[in-house]
Amino acid sequence: MTTTVPNPASDAPEIGDLIAAGDAALIDERYDAAVESYRAALAAGADDATVGPKLTRADLAAASALTLGEQQTKVFQSRISAVAAGGTLEAPPELPKPAAPEPGQHGPGYAVRVAAGRAAGAAGSAVFHRLTKLAGRRGASGEIWTDWYSVGERLPGPLQKWYQILKLAHMRETLFENNLVRPYPEGVKTGYVEGDLEPPEWAERWRSADGSWNYLLKDDDGRHDPMVGAAYTRFFRNVGDDRGLAGIRVPEDPATDPVSVRELSRRLMASKGERKTIPFLNLWAAAWIQFQNADWVSHGSNDESRTVSIPLAEDDPLRSYGIDHLSIHPTQTDPTRRPEDEGLPPTFLNEVTHWWDGSQLYGSDWDTQRRVRSMAGGKLLIGDDGILPVDPETGTELTGFSRNWWVGLGLLHTVFAREHNAICDMLAENHPDWDDETLFQTARLINAAVMAKIHTIEWTPAILPNHSLNDGMMSNWYGLVTNAFGGLHKRVLEDIPITSRELGGIVGNPQGTFAKYGLSEEFTAVYRLHSLLPDTVNILHLDGTPAEDVPLGRTRHAGSHRMIGEFGFDALARTFGEQLPGALVNNNYPASMQDVSVPGIGVMDLAAVDLYRDRERGVPTFNQLRREIGLKPITRYDDLIDDPDVVAELRDLYGTDDEGRDNVDDIDLLIGTLTEAHRPTAFGFGETLFQIFILNASWRLLGDRFYTDDYRSEVYTTEGLAWIDEASFKSVLLRNVPALAETGLANITNAFEPWDEGRLSEERHPLRACTKGLGPDPWAGERARGVS
Numbered sequence: 203m204t205t206t207v208p209n210p211a212s213d214a215p216e217i218g219d220l221i222a223a224g225d226a227a228l229i230d231e232r233y234d235a236a237v238e239s240y241r242a243a244l245a246a247g248a249d250d251a252t253v254g255p256k257l258t259r260a261d262l263a264a265a266s267a268l269t270l271g272e273q274q275t276k277v278f279q280s281r282i283s284a285v286a287a288g289g290t291l292e293a294p295p296e297l298p299k300p301a302a303p304e305p306g307q308h309g310p311g312y313a314v315r316v317a318a319g320r321a322a323g324a325a326g327s328a329v330f331h332r333l334t335k336l337a338g339r340r341g342a343s344g345e346i347w348t349d350w351y352s353v354g355e356r357l358p359g360p361l362q363k364w365y366q367i368l369k370l371a372h373m374r375e376t377l378f379e380n381n382l383v384r385p386y387p388e389g390v391k392t393g394y395v396e397g398d399l400e401p402p403e404w405a406e407r408w409r410s411a412d413g414s415w416n417y418l419l420k421d422d423d424g425r426h427d428p429m430v431g432a433a434y435t436r437f438f439r440n441v442g443d444d445r446g447l448a449g450i451r452v453p454e455d456p457a458t459d460p461v462s463v464r465e466l467s468r469r470l471m472a473s474k475g476e477r478k479t480i481p482f483l484n485l486w487a488a489a490w491i492q493f494q495n496a497d498w499v500s501h502g503s504n505d506e507s508r509t510v511s512i513p514l515a516e517d518d519p520l521r522s523y524g525i526d527h528l529s530i531h532p533t534q535t536d537p538t539r540r541p542e543d544e545g546l547p548p549t550f551l552n553e554v555t556h557w558w559d560g561s562q563l564y565g566s567d568w569d570t571q572r573r574v575r576s577m578a579g580g581k582l583l584i585g586d587d588g589i590l591p592v593d594p595e596t597g598t599e600l601t602g603f604s605r606n607w608w609v610g611l612g613l614l615h616t617v618f619a620r621e622h623n624a625i626c627d628m629l630a631e632n633h634p635d636w637d638d639e640t641l642f643q644t645a646r647l648i649n650a651a652v653m654a655k656i657h658t659i660e661w662t663p664a665i666l667p668n669h670s671l672n673d674g675m676m677s678n679w680y681g682l683v684t685n686a687f688g689g690l691h692k693r694v695l696e697d698i699p700i701t702s703r704e705l706g707g708i709v710g711n712p713q714g715t716f717a718k719y720g721l722s723e724e725f726t727a728v729y730r731l732h733s734l735l736p737d738t739v740n741i742l743h744l745d746g747t748p749a750e751d752v753p754l755g756r757t758r759h760a761g762s763h764r765m766i767g768e769f770g771f772d773a774l775a776r777t778f779g780e781q782l783p784g785a786l787v788n789n790n791y792p793a794s795m796q797d798v799s800v801p802g803i804g805v806m807d808l809a810a811v812d813l814y815r816d817r818e819r820g821v822p823t824f825n826q827l828r829r830e831i832g833l834k835p836i837t838r839y840d841d842l843i844d845d846p847d848v849v850a851e852l853r854d855l856y857g858t859d860d861e862g863r864d865n866v867d868d869i870d871l872l873i874g875t876l877t878e879a880h881r882p883t884a885f886g887f888g889e890t891l892f893q894i895f896i897l898n899a900s901w902r903l904l905g906d907r908f909y910t911d912d913y914r915s916e917v918y919t920t921e922g923l924a925w926i927d928e929a930s931f932k933s934v935l936l937r938n939v940p941a942l943a944e945t946g947l948a949n950i951t952n953a954f955e956p957w958d959e960g961r962l963s964e965e966r967h968p969l970r971a972c973t974k975g976l977g978p979d980p981w982a983g984e985r986a987r988g989v990s
């Protein structure tokens with residue numbers, strides 16, 4: 203509950219009372235009552251300029267039915283209680299034994315070719331490592347910033363690119379070696395699971411719902427560690443080069459120490475004028491990264507038994523609600539802490555599986571998985587209208603993970619539920635004897651790999667359209683050799699399966715053994731990309747004519763399903779293809795998220811909370827994280843950005859020390875990354891984020907048996923591997939939303955770029971300069987090239 207103070211906006215007592223009643227109701231999440239009071243105040247003659255926006259604000263919260271809450275909250279409560287009581291490992295259900303693996307169809311002489319591939323792989327890897335070391339010897343930084351993207355200027359084009367790729371590879375290898383920190387004491391099983399357990403038989407071939415039993419290697423004590431990467435296990439840390447875990451510090455009061463998070467939000471995050479956009483991405487790209495995040499990380503419900511305050515300055519506009527501070531709940535602490543953890547920094551649990559397993563669609567627990575399945579033909583529940591059914595309890599679409607729901611997630615979850623069902627049809631055709639379970643589990647593996655592939659070789663290069671990075675990401679999936687020969691199918695190398703993750707790709711090569719697998723607090727922190735969100739969705743009809751501009755708030759929670767009904771799925775899909783997302787820079791946060799209601803909190807500033815969470819969870823500051831990941835710290839605010847106004851704000855907020863030196867070590871990670879103006883060529887974000895990205899982008903593949911040792915036809919089926927090879931975001935959209943063939947989607951290659959018709963501009967489609975196979979004129983659209 204938030205303290206109310208007299209409202210200065212009220213002039214007549216009756217009007218003042220009505221407004222105050224509206225404010226109190228809004229803060230208490232009684233949105234219908236807030237609407238009623240504000241309406242009454244306006245009817246009584248209240249100033250429209252003051253009360254009108256409040257009415258709209260309350261109306262949006264009421265219409266989106268936020269008070270119905272999120273399905274995940276119930277799951278979280280029950281799982282966290284079980285975990286606190288020692289039940290970390292959920293007993294898996296009895297599943298049928300998977301059908302016998304189909305023998306790989308490799309043709310004669312396969313054994314000889316495998317041996318040749320191993321030898322070539324071993325030799326190639328050794329050469330690659332040597333070259334990587336050589337390339338890394340000269341470092342990858344100028345005075346402060348990395349320069350891998352501009353080195354080798356005097357080398358001929360292809361050699362320069364290879365040199366840059368080797369530099370990138372060296373940076374990634376160093377991060378693997380130094381920055382994967384597992385926050386359990388040495389020798390302790392993940393989640394403190396005890397006993398000598400054996401995996402269920404099906405786990406060799408299928409993913410479990412909660413992520414247990416992916417890691418099947420035995421420890422030195424001869425016992426398994428079944429919970430590696432599972433839901434409700436600890437987040438890792440990506441610290442290491444400087445002080446490691448010892449460098450983690452939680453400020454006494456994360457709201458104000460060293461600077462008020464709300465003031466930082468107002469002065470360095472709030473947009474001043476028109477929002478900036480990223481010209482070369484569309485809104486699918488913004489929704490996509492939230493969709494992927496929901497697969498990887500979530501700290502779950504906050505601890506409602508405790509409340510903390512974020513004070514508001516005297517001139518803070520949020521005081522117009524009659525409050526002098528914001529109230530939020532701290533992150534749920536880790537109930538699995540033991541005396542053995544003495545000395546560890548704070549730890550938190552991931553409520554979803556750490557694996558890249560599509561858990562946002564399939565859930566991270568067995569009950570949720572059952573709820574989203576039709577239990578026939580392996581399929582997920584989808585209505586006859588092709589839309590996900592609505593969960594009557596929450597008003598949002600029924601799916602595996604539905605926190606922070608909006609129409610962007612509604613679209614993506616529907617597309618990939620349709621994709622899952624299409625995969626089931628394909629598998630059933632090839633294996634008419636398969637039962638529901640076998641079809642479901644195999645389709646899940648394939649669908650998750652389709653998403654992982656799209657993210658690796660399409661989303662990442664789309665937001666970071668740089669030639670060397672593009673090739674680097676392609677190599678993660680296909681391998682340098684396949685990629686160099688222009689192959690876009692892993693099967694190109696089937697004849698000689700080169701056993702080397704560099705030459706043959708991470709995918710399908712041996713699992714990495716740097717550490718046991720897990721995603722980290724720092725990884726969560728760098729994905730706080732809320733600036734991508736627009737304040738308004740500019741809805742188009744399917745024919746491209748404008749339909750309506752809808753505030754983001756109206757698209758949220760129950761608003762998602764309503765909008766799909768009102769405007770039509772296909773039209774919204776087109777809208778997302780054409781609208782641009784917000785730029786990831788300072789002073790560009792969506793205003794609608796700085797005065798927002800979320801389930802459980804009536805008035806919140808998400809930007810301030812973003813900052814609060816990082817501090818509360820001990821995420822290193824900007825400079826400290828740079829030291830931890832082997833980058834050079836900045837020494838002056840001016841190092842970050844050339845804009846004197848922003849530098850002045852930084853200096854005013856974070857201050858200087860007794861000797862007049864800038865307090866650069868205090869800069870919060872999110873403030874630093876948004877303000878970091880020195881960006882590798884054509885990057886949508888800066889190098890500090892990028893380092894955490896390259897580490898974890900490869901780690902998510904490398905640490906997972908199903909993308910490495912078990913990425914094979916015996917697990918995925920031959921047709922499954924072929925399906926993944928053929929899939930792109932564009933092909934998935936066209937398969938599942940065929941009406942889009944009539945839109946600009948047909949004219950572009952990477953579906954995360956704006957869906958422009960006609961000739962394409964370099965500013966809006968920079969990735970085309972380094973996309974293979976576009977011919978001598980990459981700016982000719984796909985329609986002109988006759989390949990739409």
Ligand code: HEM
Nearest residue numbers: 488491492495499500501606608726729730731732800815
């Ligand atoms: C309308 C869309 C969105 C809404 C309503 C929303 C809302 C929220 C809320 C309420 C939180 C939790 C705040 C807390 O800690 O108390 C959160 C966390 C987060 N959001 Fe969003 N968000 C949206 C879109 C996005 C997008 C596009 C991204 C991009 C990657 C994103 C990334 C994150 C991340 C990484 C977290 C932290 C999760 C964690 O603590 O484990 N969100 N968001």
